[in-house]
Amino acid sequence: MEIGIVGRSPRDTLLQVHKFPLTGRAYQLCAFNHRTNHYEPLTKTTNVVDLASLYRETGDIPWILGLSGGKDSTALTMHLLETMEQLPPPIRNQKRVYITCVNTLVEAPPVIDHVHKFIERLHLYIQDRALPVEVIELVPEHEQTFWSNVIGRGYPTPIRKFRWCTDRMKIRPAQRFIKEQVEVFGDPPVVHFLLGTRFDESTARKATMDAHTRMDSDLHAHGTIPSASTIRPIENWSTDDVWSYLLKLDWANGMPNPFADINQDLSILYSDAAGGECPVIHDPSQQTCAGSRFGCWTCTVVSEDKSMNQMIASEKEIYDVGKLAKLAAFRDRLRDERNIPENRVQGRNRRGVTLVKDDGTVGTGSYTMEYRKGLLKDLLKLQHEVEMELISREELNFIEQVWNEEIVHLAKLDAGVA
Secondary structure, three states: OEEEEEOOOOOOOOEEEEEEEOOOOOEEEEEEEOOOOEEEEOOOOOOOOOHHHHHHHOOOOOEEEEOOOOHHHHHHHHHHHHHHHOOOHHHHOOOOEEEEEEOOOOEOHHHHHHHHHHHHHHHHHHHHHOOOEEEEEEOOOHHHOHHHHHHHHOOOOOEOOEOHHHHHHHHHHHHHHHHOOHHHHOOOOOOEEEOOOOOOOOHHHHHHHHHOOOOOOOOEEOOOOOOOEEEOOOOOOOHHHHHHHHOOOEOHHHOEOOOHHHHHHHHHHHHHHOOOOOOOOOOOOOOOHHHOOOOEOOOOOOOOOHHHHHHHHHOOHHHOHHHHHHHHHHHHHHHHOOOOHHHEOOOOOEOOEOEOOOOOOOOEOOEOHHHHHHHHHHHHHHHHHHOOOOOOHHHHHHHHHHHHHHHHHHHHHHHOOO
16 A cells, blocks of 8 residues: 655645555545544545635625634635635625734734734735625624633633633624624624634544534535534645745735735744644654643643744744743733632632632622722733733723622621621
8 A cells, every 4th residue: 555645726725645446456545524424535626625616616605704913814714704805806806805813912922913914914805806804803892801800800810620711701792793794694693603613633623623613515514503504615624734825925816825924924823823843744643743832821720831932942032031031920810820719719609709610601709809809909010011911991990899799798798788
């Protein structure tokens, strides 16, 4: 059995092909299908999601692409734009396309800076090509931000089993956007979400994708919206495919890649986050930037923010490592102080106030008022030192409101009138 590589167009994925002997000197070319976990006879469309055909076939149903700024969602964004540019204007303009980016307001500074640069370039490109695409940056409501929940309500910082942040800071802003656009998406919403998920990201990712896969279609089930579907255009791309596509020099219609320089900066960001190990063509047994993780600078779900620490260790001026080190130290403090008994209200709840559930859906947290006041004081000090906005005036106002309501409630309990 021999292994070969099939060539591809700029938008298709590399396919690993096995030559299975038939009779004599004849061979049957087969490609591995991740959905069935079997090798299947190679056809023109094997393992390739035809995005242009899907665009035509889905008519005026709107598309939403979630852009995180990472390599996969960036490649997917480029793939969509390059596909649209090659469609005839009547087909291209038949649907509304949205590229949404959720800014949690506590993103790692180097990452959100890069995302904003990419979005700025996106706006210029879309305007120049007259594409029916709208780029929207979404943020959590001020009463649902990280600091409003931790310092205001007293929620313990997130851990793997208590990950309230994802719902309140990422999922809800996207849901709110759809609900506020009833005239576009309908009620219930009929929409197709473009996802940058890939089978070879991890075993867990593959299992999740398999659970929502429709075997006879490229329109897959959505986990929470029955009337919506998901499209996974790069589901079979490898990490090398992604980087090759991001850094390629050519573009549709013989034009140069309009994002090549910004994507080069992205590759450097990944490389620095992985300690300088980020080859584009690599030995699979070696360390690559595929394992780099970008997230919120406040994240306590992980014990160590390796990407942030590696950027600090690079000592590059572009990262202002002195400021990043101060942020990293504050994050470590949040992690270390999370389970100190003195920082928590002892007992089942805070004097009659229902504690927050594991999913973060109800009540208030267990951090004491004294601890929360200390956190706020030190956060404002940190904000002054790093000269960047870490907490907004709206969040401060909300925190003050929550504290005042809690003081009134406790006073009523003491007076026996609550």
